[in-house]
Amino acid sequence: MRENPDYNDIYYQNTTIHSQIIDIIAERGVPLCEFPGPINWETFFGNPHPVEIEIGSGKGRFLLEASKRHPAVNYIGIERAQKYVALTQERFEKYMRHFGVDRASGMFSNVRLVWTDANYFLTRYVPNGSIQAYHIYFPDPWPKKRQRKRRIFRNQDFLSALTRTLNxxxxxxxxxxxxAEYFQEIQERLAGLSTLHPIESGLGPDRDIATxxxxxxxxxxxxIYRAVYERFSPQHT
Ligand SMILES: C[S@@+](CC[C@H](N)C(=O)[O-])C[C@H]1O[C@@H](n2cnc3c(N)ncnc32)[C@H](O)[C@@H]1O
Structure with missing residues (x-):
């Protein structure tokens, strides 16, 4: 049975008003509504580098460390809570001040922060097969039984968008x-998808970056429980 969390309607109403893509270096936010539809990443970033998205980027620790480590990867952090968007901006500002980073140096030009709901962003703005990796660290577990329907991995639209947009x-x-209980559920739900398979080893190059x-x-x-999934190549799907 399709579970369509009603809480999305509430978030959508709020997020569509303020949704924006923030260029931290340029200190500029562009309203999402100025983008007519799926975003061409190569045009957007001005380079053909792979794009990775962190969903629920919180205070931005992973985003900062990963984007610093991999300047030839473009990173997008999606965060719907204004407080965390502001804290992430502050984190980058502080880092640049502390280490005397010149804004014109190109450092962090590979990062954008998207203040919106991840499901909203993925379904409307992310082109098919255009994302090299998704990072979802400590997704809200909604531990109370009556709130579990809010879990992002229960949202079928989200799961479809996730697999549609992965390379x-x-x-x-x-x-x-x-x-643990949510981890079990995530694994069960992903096992039901024909498009993803779990990878036993290789927790990734950024396993050491703690959020x-x-x-x-x-x-x-x-x-702490970790899993990595890979998109099946076309002959499997
Ligand atoms: C438990 S926190 C984890 C934050 C960060 N990943 C970390 O590990 O430190 C979950 C974060 O996801 C954000 N979040 C939850 N659902 C979201 C959604 N649908 N779209 C965007 N952000 C979301 C919350 O606002 C919160 O900042």
């Missing part, structure tokens, strides 16, 4: 959570 040759999905939630939970001694 069909070898696009990857990286997931980390501290919530803010990971740092907090590791300090608390919680178990």
């Amino acid at each position: 069909i040759e070898d696009g990857r999905l990286y997931i980390t959570t501290d919530y 803010n939630f990971e740092m907090k939970y590791v300090l608390e001694g919680r178990d």
